[in-house]
Amino acid sequence: MSVVDTADSRAASAPDGGTDDNRGGPAGTRGSRLSPLERTGTGTRVVIGIALTLALLWTLVPLVWMVLSSLKPSEAINSAEPQWLFNPTLRHYTGLFTGGNELAPYLWHSVAAAGGSAVLSVVLGALAGYGLARSGMRGKRHLSFWIISTRMAPIAAVVLPLFLMFRQVGLIDTLPGLILAYLTFNLPFAIWLLSAFFADVPRALEESARVEGCTNWQAFRYVVLPLTKSGLVTTFVLCLVFAWNDYAFALVFSGPHSQTLPIAASQLVTQSGIDWGQLCAIGTFVVVPMMLAGLAVRRWLVTGLTLGAVTGE
Amino acid sequence: MTTDTESPTTAARSAEPAPPRRRIGFTGRMMAPGIALLAALTVLPFVTIVVMSFSEVHLLGGLSLDFAGLSNWARFFTDPDMGWFWLRTALYFVLTLGLEMVLGVLLALCVWRLIRGRNLVLSMLLLPMFVAPVLVGLLGRFLVDPTIGLYSWLLEQLGYGGDVLGGTFSAFAAVVAMDVWEWTPLIALITLAGLTSVPLPLREAAALDGAGRWQTLRHIVLPSISNVLLVALLIRAMDAIRYFDIIWVTTNGGPANATKIVPVRLYETAFRFFDFGYAAVIGLAMLLASIVVARTFVRMLDRKGLAR
Numbered sequence: 001m002s003v004v005d006t007a008d009s010r011a012a013s014a015p016d017g018g019t020d021d022n023r024g025g026p027a028g029t030r031g032s033r034l035s036p037l038e039r040t041g042t043g044t045r046v047v048i049g050i051a052l053t054l055a056l057l058w059t060l061v062p063l064v065w066m067v068l069s070s071l072k073p074s075e076a077i078n079s080a081e082p083q084w085l086f087n088p089t090l091r092h093y094t095g096l097f098t099g100g101n102e103l104a105p106y107l108w109h110s111v112a113a114a115g116g117s118a119v120l121s122v123v124l125g126a127l128a129g130y131g132l133a134r135s136g137m138r139g140k141r142h143l144s145f146w147i148i149s150t151r152m153a154p155i156a157a158v159v160l161p162l163f164l165m166f167r168q169v170g171l172i173d174t175l176p177g178l179i180l181a182y183l184t185f186n187l188p189f190a191i192w193l194l195s196a197f198f199a200d201v202p203r204a205l206e207e208s209a210r211v212e213g214c215t216n217w218q219a220f221r222y223v224v225l226p227l228t229k230s231g232l233v234t235t236f237v238l239c240l241v242f243a244w245n246d247y248a249f250a251l252v253f254s255g256p257h258s259q260t261l262p263i264a265a266s267q268l269v270t271q272s273g274i275d276w277g278q279l280c281a282i283g284t285f286v287v288v289p290m291m292l293a294g295l296a297v298r299r300w301l302v303t304g305l306t307l308g309a310v311t312g313e
Numbered sequence: 314m315t316t317d318t319e320s321p322t323t324a325a326r327s328a329e330p331a332p333p334r335r336r337i338g339f340t341g342r343m344m345a346p347g348i349a350l351l352a353a354l355t356v357l358p359f360v361t362i363v364v365m366s367f368s369e370v371h372l373l374g375g376l377s378l379d380f381a382g383l384s385n386w387a388r389f390f391t392d393p394d395m396g397w398f399w400l401r402t403a404l405y406f407v408l409t410l411g412l413e414m415v416l417g418v419l420l421a422l423c424v425w426r427l428i429r430g431r432n433l434v435l436s437m438l439l440l441p442m443f444v445a446p447v448l449v450g451l452l453g454r455f456l457v458d459p460t461i462g463l464y465s466w467l468l469e470q471l472g473y474g475g476d477v478l479g480g481t482f483s484a485f486a487a488v489v490a491m492d493v494w495e496w497t498p499l500i501a502l503i504t505l506a507g508l509t510s511v512p513l514p515l516r517e518a519a520a521l522d523g524a525g526r527w528q529t530l531r532h533i534v535l536p537s538i539s540n541v542l543l544v545a546l547l548i549r550a551m552d553a554i555r556y557f558d559i560i561w562v563t564t565n566g567g568p569a570n571a572t573k574i575v576p577v578r579l580y581e582t583a584f585r586f587f588d589f590g591y592a593a594v595i596g597l598a599m600l601l602a603s604i605v606v607a608r609t610f611v612r613m614l615d616r617k618g619l620a621r
Contacts, residue, residue, distance in 0.1 A: 048423045082463050128347030135340035149607040150355045152551040156576040157596035161361035184354050216339040245445035247558040262447045283448050290443040302506040309544045
């Protein structure tokens with residue numbers, strides 16, 4: 001739903017308070033509607049306008065500056081006065097794929113490690129999450145707690161023993177090793193979150209499917225899974241973002257055969273100086289896909305990021 | 314992590330279904346692969362880190378562990394610097410979480426009042442959350458670079474000429490600011506979800522009863538979203554314990570240990586000084602802290618009837 005659309009429908013439906021024309025729009029337009037009784041005064045509106053402008057500047061200036069700098073000739077980057085006008089160049093981007101600092105392997109490692117761990121997490125997480133949501137076993141609360149505390153374990157405390165274990169079995173500097181390392185946080189996240197999504201599906205649906213002759217598996221596969229498509233997509237995207245953005249694990253576990261994009265970015269910081277143009281180009285490369293993926297699931301972001309504790313926008 | 318190592322076996326045991334208990338057997342089979350993998354990925358490392366904490370770890374010439382008794386633990390409790398690292402960590406957490414909560418709630422209240430363009434504004438405000446923390450650090454370094462940085466140029470116009478990451482106080486402020494830049498949107502997003510769930514009739518009733526805007530906010534709106542605010546705080550708290558990428562690539566704990574929080578100290582101990590035994594003790598202490606947060610989180614979900 002477009003921005004204008006939302007504003008209009010809210011204005012139109014506010015007086016009678018209950019038309020359903022927001023259905024299908026972003027969650028939140030319903031409860032967010034302001035009553036005519038609480039119209040904000042001009043003074044308040046000005047204050048809010050100023051505050052939001054400042055917040056937007058604070059948020060966007062670093063990002064815009066990164067993208068601009070990635071397009072600047074090096075002289076413009078290295079001038080003491082900020083340069084807003086310059087002859088744009090793609091030199092820093094073409095530099096990423098030619099010459100010594102070939103970025104392609106890093107890109108492949110990032111895609112494989114983040115994508116691999118996200119796919120595995122969603123598949124295993126869907127099975128286990130459904131089991132957890134529907135299970136009546138004893139000790140389920142302990143199991144839930146164990147899963148969530150795994151997700152919250154400090155990275156530094158996980159990396160340390162994994163490093164010794166991976167060294168023993170030769171998983172250092174391999175993509176499977178990195179994928180396993182990412183599963184330590186993505187798998188518990190996926191299990192917990194998907195179990196929250198599955199818990200929202202009424203049991204009656206599966207029961208009637210079974211009455212119709214479905215097996216348990218068929219009821220899960222053909223009734224429950226299609227209903228939780230948004231949950232599956234959200235979980236996948238968030239797992240992807242967490243793994244793609246990882247630095248602490250990759251720093252320890254990866255070598256020339258598995259280094260990811262964040263490592264490539266940090267390697268541009270050298271004793272002899274930093275090539276900021278290249279760094280901004282890599283940065284843009286790392287950041288933009290995740291922003292697009294994240295905004296694509298914005299409607300379910302709250303549910304996802306609060307592990308199902310808060311729903312709706 | 315420690316409480317329930319028998320769960321995977323419970324799940325595995327229920328994988329052989331007796332016909333009348335078919336449902337339990339099915340859910341057990343569904344859980345088995347994921348839970349088994351998770352157990353392998355957490356129980357084994359947990360045992361390893363406990364063993365490490367009682368050992369002297371040698372990496373050269375093949376891995377070997379020599380039993381070292383309680384020496385690592387004794388060192389942990391007698392190291393005079395350790396107290397300072399924890400204190401600095403506590404200060405860092407209180408400052409980042411406090412600023413993020415206050416700014417996030419204010420931001421959410423502003424966006425909530427926005428009628429036109431709310432989706433667009435919110436989407437733009439959310440962007441920092443998706444930036445890799447390591448890039449937030451590197452980008453921050455770029456912006457406050459003493460010779461070419463945009464923000465250091467701005468600060469110079471305002472009369473501050475020093476190297477931001479060079480001073481102990483300013484470096485600490487800078488890494489806090491970077492964390493606040495990245496994670497305030499998350500608090501705002503969660504708070505906004507709470508705000509929009511406050512029923513309209515409730516607010517209207519308050520307005521009809523003559524409550525002013527401030528009174529409605531103070532006595533109606535904020536109390537009804539207190540649970541949501543608590544969730545936001547806990548979610549942030551547990552991630553704040555986890556991440557240290559920003560500090561690692563900006564100041565690396567310096568200058569003069571001003572930004573050396575505990576996870577940074579752990580990484581340094583393990584992967585720069587190769588003192589794995591001592592690092593393991595620090596790791597276990599951090600784990601304990603995170604379990605306390607996790608427990609609070611689950612308790613609170615319980616009280617809301619949300620835990621499964």
